[in-house]
Amino acid sequence: MAGEPPRSHGIIEAFHWHETNAQVSKELPAMTRTGFRLRLAVGLVAFTATTGLAGCGSDKEDAAAERESPSAKAATSTSAPASPTPTPTPQAADGTNLRACKDGTCEVKVTRPVRIQTDVRKLKVSAIKVTSLKGEEISFEVVLPSSGEFDLNCDGDPRCQTMIVGPAFGSPGKANITAHPGAQVLANGITIQVVTAAKGAAILRMKPRKP
Numbered sequence: 001m002a003g004e005p006p007r008s009h010g011i012i013e014a015f016h017w018h019e020t021n022a023q024v025s026k027e028l029p030a031m032t033r034t035g036f037r038l039r040l041a042v043g044l045v046a047f048t049a050t051t052g053l054a055g056c057g058s059d060k061e062d063a064a065a066e067r068e069s070p071s072a073k074a075a076t077s078t079s080a081p082a083s084p085t086p087t088p089t090p091q092a093a094d095g096t097n098l099r100a101c102k103d104g105t106c107e108v109k110v111t112r113p114v115r116i117q118t119d120v121r122k123l124k125v126s127a128i129k130v131t132s133l134k135g136e137e138i139s140f141e142v143v144l145p146s147s148g149e150f151d152l153n154c155d156g157d158p159r160c161q162t163m164i165v166g167p168a169f170g171s172p173g174k175a176n177i178t179a180h181p182g183a184q185v186l187a188n189g190i191t192i193q194v195v196t197a198a199k200g201a202a203i204l205r206m207k208p209r210k211p
């Protein structure tokens with residue numbers, strides 16, 4: 001074996017063996033100490049790198065926790081824009097009570113073809129007949145007196161259409177009108193205003209015409 005002196009050699013070989021082992025024994029502690037210093041340095045570098053990585057991870061976790069914190073969520077929800085308030089549906093002062101228009105002063109809602117009776121002697125109009133409701137458009141007839149007298153005009157609506165029919169023998173004349181919101185129809189002694197018209201419903205406001 002390498003650690004034991006040779007048995008078959010003489011005194012000279014034995015002396016060389018002891019001298020070589022002694023030299024190795026002197027160098028071995030120095031190598032051992034050098035190896036220990038290298039291992040210690042490597043350990044310090046590894047510890048420093050691990051600590052640095054741990055610090056970076058901790059910063060990222062803190063930032064993530066802050067993003068998920070209730071206060072951050074509350075701030076996000078608070079800054080969201082508020083939804084617009086819906087526009088209330090307009091209501092007619094007299095509802096659907098068509099009899100309120102007999103004297104020429106009323107505000108009614110219509111949702112289908114109807115006949116609105118009026119005082120012919122006072123207003124020189126015997127009736128108003130709603131014939132059609134389509135989207136923002138309303139069509140109606142103004143029934144004129146048997147005398148055939150008429151005075152007709154439409155303001156406030158550039159799309160307003162009017163047409164006089166009659167009078168003919170045995171039947172009074174009538175004015176056919178197609179109007180939209182904002183229209184103001186002047187027919188003999190009554191004013192008819194289209195307040196609203198949408199989705200098959202309209203509000204009409206009527207009042208006696210000023211002389």
